[in-house]
Amino acid sequence: MTAEIICVGTEILLGNIVNTNAAYLSERLASLGISVFFETTVGDNPERLENVIRQGLERSDILILSGGLGPTKDDLTKEIATKACGQELVEDEEALRRLKEYFARSHRNMTENNLKQALVPEDCTVLYNENGTAPGMVIHAKEGKKVVLLPGPPNELLPMFHDQVEPIIKELSSEVLYSDVVKIDCMGESRVAAEIEDLIEKQTNPTVAPYAKLGEVHLRVTAKAVSEDEAKKLVTPITEELYRRFGHKIFTTKEDETLEDVVVDMLSKHHYTIAAAESCTAGMFTARLVNVAGASDVLNESFITYANEAKMKYLGVKEETLNTVGAVSEDTARQMAEGVARQAGSNVGVGITGLAGPGGETPEKKAGLVYIGVSVNGKTKVNKYQLNGNRQKVRETAVCRALTMVRYALVEEFL
Known part of the structure; x- marks a missing residue:
């Protein structure tokens, strides 16, 4: 069984909003055994929308449309989909009752244009909206095909799809x-x-x-x-x-598990602690760790030592090292990792120093040069990386490399 996703809204084409609905629907449909071969975004244009729907009906078993169910004149998804399926709109008494009740609870006057939200295709299953005013619907089209209309706001679409659409699709799919x-x-x-x-x-x-x-x-x-x-x-x-x-x-192999989740879990299981000294990444490594629930059990403290004076003051990096090989060097990364572990009393110390660019380059040290040191119970390893990309990408990639180095060091430690 095949499905097609059609997201409606000129604001998506203009880049004013990020289309998270398509990603969610694709993932859920895949888990239900439905193959998604086409995904389209179309603006609020009646002719183009009708063409997309008619084309979808020719090649897919299920069409899922999001957006365009509101009360304004440019909200035309329901009207166009109903026309493309050869049906007429009729008033749904329950949808009208819920609409009036919604405005009464909100102590607002319901304007005339809101009444269009109580109109539904004559042959459909209405999906009543517990989080907004626009009901969704499953149009029962010719040849057993289904056209699912969902509201655009994710806080309305997600629960409606999960609670009401998925059970219908499960009955249709044999795989x-x-x-x-x-x-x-x-x-x-x-x-x-x-x-x-x-x-x-x-x-x-x-x-x-x-x-x-x-x-x-x-x-x-x-x-x-x-x-x-x-x-x-x-x-x-x-x-x-x-x-x-x-x-x-x-x-x-877990869908929702990240690299930092794994690192924090490894540290926690072995009652190890970690501390970081960051220069060019300026706290980004630590931020990745504290995204994980329970990081407070393993993260002792971290230092942002951007200036050479801070590296010497808080980490014990030698002035001679900074004067001879410089802040961006293997020796400095090593002393940062060992110094922060010593200062924080941690099993693991991480030192990150580099040249994210632009500016500050020399013939020997180009933008993207990063040294990362990881010290585990006094055993220290330093890796040199020449990373590509702009300043932000260099910093983000450096954090990824540091997390990987920590994970590998812990694997060796606990083997």
């Missing part, structure tokens, strides 16, 4: 999709893809698809079957094969 997301750090997408070329080319069910993330590569292993248990049985051998090939480079 489900199940995925493992195998997350790998510190490897590029092309290198990972080369390692699994045979799996990508030969597998049809399950499939293996790589996705590049900042500092990571995610491999989505997806299988389709009549039940989730059967789909899992297809996915598991591929996931196990990926572990055989990549080993400790895989940091999780």
Whole structure:
């Protein structure tokens, strides 16, 4: 069974809002075993919208439209979809009652144009809105096809889809999709893809698809079957094969688990603590850690030591080191990592120093040069990186590299 997502709104095309609805709907449909082959954004134009809907009805089993259900003249999704399905609009008594009740509770006068929100296609299932005024609806079109109309605001669309649309789709679909997301750090997408070329080319069910993330590569292993248990049985051998090939480079197979989640969990399980000294990243590494619930149990303290004086004062970096090899150097990163661990009384110390650019470059030190030191119970390793991109990307990538170095150091520590 195939579905098509159509997001309606000129404001999306103009970039005034970020279209998060499409990402949510795609993810949910995939989990329900529905293949999404087309995704369209169309402005508030009647002719273009009707063309998109008619085209969708020819090639997909389910159309899901978001937006354009409001009371204003440019909210035309319902009217155009009803026309494209060859139906007429009729008044829904329950929708009208709820509309009047909503305005009464809000102590506001209901204007005439709000009444259009009580009109629905003659052959549809009405999805009453518990979080707004515009009801959604599932139009029962010809040849068994369904056209689902949802309000645009995410706080209305998400609960309506989850509570009311998903049960309908489950009854229509005979298959489900199940995925493992195998997350790998510190490897590029092309290198990972080369390692699994045979799996990508030969597998049809399950499939293996790589996705590049900042500092990571995610491999989505997806299988389709009549039940989730059967789909899992297809996915598991591929996931196990990926572990055989990549080993400790895989940091999780959980969809919602991040690299910092894993690092904090490793520290917590072994009752280790961590402290960081940041120069060019200026607190970004620490911010990633404190995004994790429970980080307070493992994070002792951190220092932003941007100036050389701060590196000497708080971390014990030697003045001679700064005068000879400079702040952006292997020796400085090492002394920062060891100094912050000593100062904070932590098992793990992290030192990050670099030249994010622009400005401050020399023939020997180009923008993007970063040194990262990680010290675990006195054993210190320093890596040198020449990173690409603008100032922000260099800093973000440096944080990813630092998290990866900490994870690898902890894996070696606890083996």
